[in-house]
Amino acid sequence: MAVLMALPIGMVVWFSLQNNVITNASPQFVGLEHYLEIFADAQFHAALKNTAVFVLASVAAHLVIGLAFAMLLNTRLLPHWVKTIFRTIFVLPWLLTVAIVAVLWRLILNPNGVFNYLLVSTGLIDAPREWLADPNLALFAVVLINIWCGYPFFMISLLAGLQGISADLYEAASVDGAGPIRAFFSITIPQLRPIIISMTLLDLIWTSHQFTLIWMTTGGGPLDRTELLSTYTYKLAFSQYMFSAASASAVVVLVISAVLAFAYVRHQRARD
Amino acid sequence: MNSAVRHDRWRKQTHVMVAALGVVALAAGCGSGGGSEEGGDVTIEFMQWWEPELPDGEFAALIEQFEEENPGIDVELLSGPYASIKDQVIAGSASGTMPDVLGLDGAWVHDFATQGSIADLSAAMSDAGYDDSQLAAQVQVDGATRMIPVVNFAYPMFVNNSLLEQAGVEVPTTWSEFQSAAQAVVDSGSGASGFVAALGLEKPNGINIDILPWTWASGGTMLSEDGGPAVNNEDVTATIEFIKEMWDAGVIAPGGLTMAEQDKVEEFTNERVAMMVSSLAHINLIRENNPELDFSVVPLPVQDGYTGESGVRYASWGIGMSANTEHPEESWKLIEFLMSEGANGQLSALANGFPGNANVTPDFTESDPLFEDAFNIWQAGYPVSEFTGLPLADELMRVFDEELQQVLAEDKPIDEALGNIQTEWEGSF
Numbered sequence: 163m164a165v166l167m168a169l170p171i172g173m174v175v176w177f178s179l180q181n182n183v184i185t186n187a188s189p190q191f192v193g194l195e196h197y198l199e200i201f202a203d204a205q206f207h208a209a210l211k212n213t214a215v216f217v218l219a220s221v222a223a224h225l226v227i228g229l230a231f232a233m234l235l236n237t238r239l240l241p242h243w244v245k246t247i248f249r250t251i252f253v254l255p256w257l258l259t260v261a262i263v264a265v266l267w268r269l270i271l272n273p274n275g276v277f278n279y280l281l282v283s284t285g286l287i288d289a290p291r292e293w294l295a296d297p298n299l300a301l302f303a304v305v306l307i308n309i310w311c312g313y314p315f316f317m318i319s320l321l322a323g324l325q326g327i328s329a330d331l332y333e334a335a336s337v338d339g340a341g342p343i344r345a346f347f348s349i350t351i352p353q354l355r356p357i358i359i360s361m362t363l364l365d366l367i368w369t370s371h372q373f374t375l376i377w378m379t380t381g382g383g384p385l386d387r388t389e390l391l392s393t394y395t396y397k398l399a400f401s402q403y404m405f406s407a408a409s410a411s412a413v414v415v416l417v418i419s420a421v422l423a424f425a426y427v428r429h430q431r432a433r434d
Numbered sequence: 435m436n437s438a439v440r441h442d443r444w445r446k447q448t449h450v451m452v453a454a455l456g457v458v459a460l461a462a463g464c465g466s467g468g469g470s471e472e473g474g475d476v477t478i479e480f481m482q483w484w485e486p487e488l489p490d491g492e493f494a495a496l497i498e499q500f501e502e503e504n505p506g507i508d509v510e511l512l513s514g515p516y517a518s519i520k521d522q523v524i525a526g527s528a529s530g531t532m533p534d535v536l537g538l539d540g541a542w543v544h545d546f547a548t549q550g551s552i553a554d555l556s557a558a559m560s561d562a563g564y565d566d567s568q569l570a571a572q573v574q575v576d577g578a579t580r581m582i583p584v585v586n587f588a589y590p591m592f593v594n595n596s597l598l599e600q601a602g603v604e605v606p607t608t609w610s611e612f613q614s615a616a617q618a619v620v621d622s623g624s625g626a627s628g629f630v631a632a633l634g635l636e637k638p639n640g641i642n643i644d645i646l647p648w649t650w651a652s653g654g655t656m657l658s659e660d661g662g663p664a665v666n667n668e669d670v671t672a673t674i675e676f677i678k679e680m681w682d683a684g685v686i687a688p689g690g691l692t693m694a695e696q697d698k699v700e701e702f703t704n705e706r707v708a709m710m711v712s713s714l715a716h717i718n719l720i721r722e723n724n725p726e727l728d729f730s731v732v733p734l735p736v737q738d739g740y741t742g743e744s745g746v747r748y749a750s751w752g753i754g755m756s757a758n759t760e761h762p763e764e765s766w767k768l769i770e771f772l773m774s775e776g777a778n779g780q781l782s783a784l785a786n787g788f789p790g791n792a793n794v795t796p797d798f799t800e801s802d803p804l805f806e807d808a809f810n811i812w813q814a815g816y817p818v819s820e821f822t823g824l825p826l827a828d829e830l831m832r833v834f835d836e837e838l839q840q841v842l843a844e845d846k847p848i849d850e851a852l853g854n855i856q857t858e859w860e861g862s863f
Contacts, residue, residue: 185548292688295688296691
């Protein structure tokens with residue numbers, strides 16, 4: 163455990179406190195210089211802001227869509243075979259690796275792609291848009307892709323939770339005159355609350371680490387509109403060879419993740 | 435001593451041993467880079483991206499030939515796509531576990547040389563008594579050769595003949611003719627764009643392939659006489675103005691700001707653009723994916739009024755040697771073999787590139803006729819690859835790309851953008 167976890171983390175923290183580590187045979191201790199450097203960097207601010215928008219929008223949509231589809235799959239209004247088809251379709255995005263998702267959506271969102279064709283032919287837009295290359299649309303586009311590939315995990319977990327809610331509760335509510343909306347907010351949501359909190363915290367951690375999808379669709383561009391902390395860190399290390407500054411950026415991500423992980427562990431303990 | 439204390443001590447000793455074993459195993463795993471010696475034979479590692487880009491089995495056959503000619507030397511090929519090789523080489527450079535011999539891109543050379551991770555090939559050639567006059571080019575840093583180009587790929591302009599014919603225009607030879615031709619293609623109703631530039635930031639080499647070749651073709655440069663940055667000079671400014679005019683006129687294919695090189699080739703292959711600047715290495719790919727496509731390779735148009743020689747942008751499969759190799763003699767033998775007339779001619783023919791050995795004449799008898807056209811363009815001009823050997827070359831391109839994107843998408847003044855690039859570049863040089 164010490165070798166696999168503490169050692170790499172300790173090395174990254176140590177690297178972040180030295181100057182020109184790795185590319186310099188005799189690095190020197192510079193304290194918090196690299197942290198001050200990246201905190202003053204406009205690119206870092208843009209990456210931080212984009213990461214916040216990307217993560218919050220993705221997680222919120224994962225939750226809402228995941229819950230909606232889970233309820234659809236749990237309803238008694240649809241026949242079993244229809245629900246089986248829906249379940250298969252809904253879970254499909256989860257089966258694809260991120261690289262495949264990126265390639266697939268690059269094709270779909272291409273100015274000559276299916277998405278533009280559908281929107282233009284239905285009259286929703288008047289001309290094809292550059293979804294991934296337009297500075298005003300790119301972040302929206304990558305959030306859309308991330309929502310598509312991430313909601314099934316919420317859906318499956320919430321479906322399991324929904325199936326565990328006793329039907330007696332809904333019957334009792336019905337007897338007391340509660341309608342479906344009241345039952346949703348007074349029974350479904352409170353019963354699912356522990357799962358929702360756990361899933362949300364886990365999704366916040368995972369989504370904040372998203373790198374491959376961004377790198378393979380936009381590379382952090384156009385301009386800096388889809389630059390996330392992950393791509394910012396990668397560029398510092400592998401494009402500029404500033405491994406110490408990259409380590410400092412990685413430590414910032416680590417701290418954010420650690421806060422979320424702490425909240426998750428605390429919540430799990432409270433549940434137990 | 436009671437049993438509980440003994441048990442506790444035994445547990446502690448076991449934990450210490452397991453931890454120590456873990457550290458030793460990790461150290462052994464991390465330190466496994468480079469070649470080895472087994473039973474008297476020397477095994478050297480050769481990491482490159484070339485094998486996957488060549489016909490199946492051809493590169494391995496060439497290496498087998500080397501092994502037969504050099505008994506006692508085994509070569510272990512470590513092959514992968516270009517992007518993954520780059521990351522692995524950087525990681526190997528950082529951790530001191532580089533392979534003995536490695537494929538290099540000119541854009542990496544300065545950084546690896548200053549990190550001390552690639553060997554001085556001038557010394558290796560001198561030690562081996564090698565006559566370097568047969569080498570077409572050598573990439574040097576501080577006067578020492580660090581990379582030898584093995585195969586060179588020219589980047590002429592690719593033209594879709596059908597789209598130009600449909601638009602009623604001839605192949606352009608000047609910038610103004612090019613703009614008119616691109617506009618005519620867009621106006622022809624074919625649905626195609628006139629030109630495509632792949633300016634994605636994932637790999638910002640579009641600056642090197644689609645933008646600055648226009649400067650070089652007209653005899654311009656982005657460098658000062660002493661090799662420093664001069665990116666805000668008249669040559670580059672004129673190029674950016676030219677690109678911006680086409681962008682604003684809507685003749686450049688949409689989606690370029692996040693497009694990668696392969697996307698650009700796909701756009702051309704599928705007849706969605708009429709003209710592009712691309713590597714000769716893509717001719718086979720285009721033929722394979724769209725056998726019906728009627729296209730030519732032509733010289734890149736020059737600035738109106740320019741009558742001098744044109745610079746032809748090229749890229750290379752370069753080769754270098756790890757500074758830490760335990761088998762420098764064997765590693766050099768492999769490099770020497772790949773640069774020999776026989777092997778180099780064979781390799782460049784397989785790769786559809788131009789040989790790195792100056793004594794080899796390309797054999798076009800079995801090649802696509804377009805290669806001969808390209809060779810004529812290559813010989814009529816002079817080779818240019820200004821990013822080769824520059825410090826942080828990829829980062830220089832990225833800085834340029836980010837500013838260019840602002841010029842194109844947000845109408846940032848060109849002078850201001852080039853001024854910013856110049857300032858950033860001066861900090862890197």
